[in-house]
Amino acid sequence: MTSVTRFAPSPNGLLHVGHALSAIIAHDVARKNGGRFLLRIEDIDVARRRPEYVSAIFEDLNWLGLSWEEPVLVQSEHFSEYLAAADRLIQMGLLYPCFASRSEIAAAADPEKTDPDGTPIYPGLWRGASAENVGQRMAAGESPALRLNMDGALQALKAKRGDKPLTFVEVAEDGRQETRTAEPHRWGDAIIVRKEVPASYHLSVVVDDARQGVTHVTRGQDLLPATDLQRLLQELLDLPEPVYSHHRLIKWSNGLKLSKSNQDMGLRALRAEGATADDIRRVIFS
Known part of the structure; x- marks a missing residue:
């Protein structure tokens, strides 16, 4: 290859x-x-x-x-391509709008439960919100972020893969390969489309890596946890899986x-x- x-x-x-x-x-x-x-x-x-x-x-x-x-x-x-990918997730029922501010999230979140970046896990303030509440906020001119319903995403993953674990191949600097298990649940209901931008880092990266035919992703160890969420998005969107190498910082x-x-x-x-x-x-x- x-x-x-x-x-x-x-x-x-x-x-x-x-x-x-x-x-x-x-x-x-x-x-x-x-x-x-x-x-x-x-x-x-x-x-x-x-x-x-x-x-x-x-x-x-x-x-x-x-x-x-x-x-x-x-x-x-290429924002239109990222929105098209997000729309696929919406059609699968896996994204929902969230209008919560950072201060609202911080006030409601459990400080003991954090994602790999150290940010409190989103407490689900808008998960399951009514169409009426969403419509009122949008009618007032507010733009929501779109969050991934992690529980729903993991259920969709299980429907596709059964009990087969979600994994990725990690290549060390000396060339040795190791198959690791991805743990996307650690991210909670992550933002997939930001309020001010029609994309997010995680969504745009997997879309672009697939479009460009990237086979080997090389980046720093600080981005290793991001692989968990990105592997989940790749599976949900039927995108190819590259090999990863997270080098020392x-x-x-x-x-x-x-x-x-x-x-x-x-x-x-x-x-x-x-x-x-x-x-x-x-x-x-x-």
Whole structure:
């Protein structure tokens, strides 16, 4: 099988060496196997995306010596595809509108029950709401988020797969493969379509990976739990299952991971200080 990998940054900040690790691993896996390396701009966060960051992504990756196929997929140009996928879930009865604010959710949620991101599990404030209540809020001009009814989704999964567990293949940096069991229930009724954007990270990622024929997803260990929910969406939407590789995170000596918002170890800053692409490879693979 020809490997198709991708690097999918969000243009809401400058790339740092952690991003370089993801991009280089994905690039090298594809090139080693005679495969294809894709670049995708994940800019569904329309409030934070900046065109100058898109340009900086291209510049930094070129400086690292990476090349990719054209055209580059830009997510903000494909909202209709994400809505079509969401509509399939609606037709299956698996999405419901939610108008609850963050403060309302925080007040009602059990602080002891959190999702893998550390956010309190959604307490079901709008699960089972009447059409009248939903209509009143929409008539008032409010836009809801669409949440996944996790219990219903797991029932639909069981109807398709029986007792066969939901799994994914994880490939370690040394090439060893391990089949792991996905645990999507840990996310509760996750948001699939956001209030302000006709998509979410989880929905757009699985739709785009399928559309682009991605066979190998390479990303940091901080996104490993996201695989649980994304595997569930792939099964519900009859999308292909890629192989996953969640690499180690590059951290400061105090144990904190690098942050784009703090411009930690930014590639642009390192380049300005005289670093070379070979220097970056030595740092991240040492």
